[in-house]
Amino acid sequence: MVIVFVVWLLQRTTFGRRVYALGANRETAFLSAIDVRRNLVVVYLTSSLFAAIGGMILLGFSGAVSISLADDFMLPSIAAVVIGGTTLAGGVGGYLGTVMGAIVLQTLISLLAAMRIAPAGRQIVNGLILIVLLSAYGRQRRLRQ
Secondary structure, three states: OHHHHHHHHHHHOHHHHHHHHHHHOHHHHHHOOOOHHHHHHHHHHHHHHHHHHHHHHHHHHHOOOOOOOOHHHHHHHHHHHHHOOOOOOOOOOOHHHHHHHHHHHHHHHHHHHHOOOOHHHHHHHHHHHHHHHHHHHHHHHHHHO
């Protein structure tokens, strides 16, 4: 439900087009008469709202409060974004690709858990996937120039 709403919001509304314009190039967005500061504040507020909701859900599952509660999710979340086709330099990517990257990564993690690979081994596999994809994206950029 949330995925459908966010995809609709980003692809079918002027707000979504402004968000993509800001991500591609802030200076060009400014020259296109987009209020960059106001839209950035809205984007950061929306992002923090989703982070707060995610934090409350995680707290509900764990039942304990800790500063390092979500540390295990940091590398997989970055890997899901890269697997989904978003470049870390910005300007290319989308929400739906990130969702698909998260699904692929979670399937891989479940497969590794079914093979009884230790959590440290799973982190190593996530890191290797991230390194391979980042190097492939870098090579792809060099080929285009």
